Amino acid sequence: MLLLFYLGEDRYALDTERVLEVIPRVRLTGIPNAPPHVAGIFNYRGSPVPVLDLCLLIRGEACPLRLGTRIVLVDYPDRSATTRIGLMVERITTTVRVEGTGFVLPSVVEAPYLDRIGMDAEGLIQHIAVERLMPDLGTLLLTEGS
Helix, strand or coil, rough: CCCEEEEECCCEEHHHHEHHHHHEECCCCCCCCCCEEEEEEEEEEEEEEEEEEHHHHHCCCCCCCCCCEEEEEEEECCCCCEEEEEEEEEEEEECCCCCCCCCCCCCCCCCEEEEEEEEECEEEEEEECCCCCCCCCCHHHHHHCC
């Protein structure tokens, strides 16, 4: 199962087994010296959770401040442990079940986080590999937590 959402006019997907919760956009506190696509950090049930702005990371434009902007909480498998992170996305639309060969590996991939590409009646869906979004996340959190 995949969670479908938009970044601009393009559709993307995450494996639902990675998704812990979808929450409304919340107030974020900035993280000094973080990469631009790290939107900030917030307190989630007593734990600090960094949030990546997928619009900025993938499209080069920040996610708009709209009612439909959401934060998808996922467990990010880091080198030494699993870290909970938030992924800011636009319009979450639905979940979809992908059968067998519904998605294929793209022949040209410049973005390490882009995993597979599929199609349905509405057009292309680009699958994001959460574990490849930000290889330096552990370093960022260790630096900020020190």
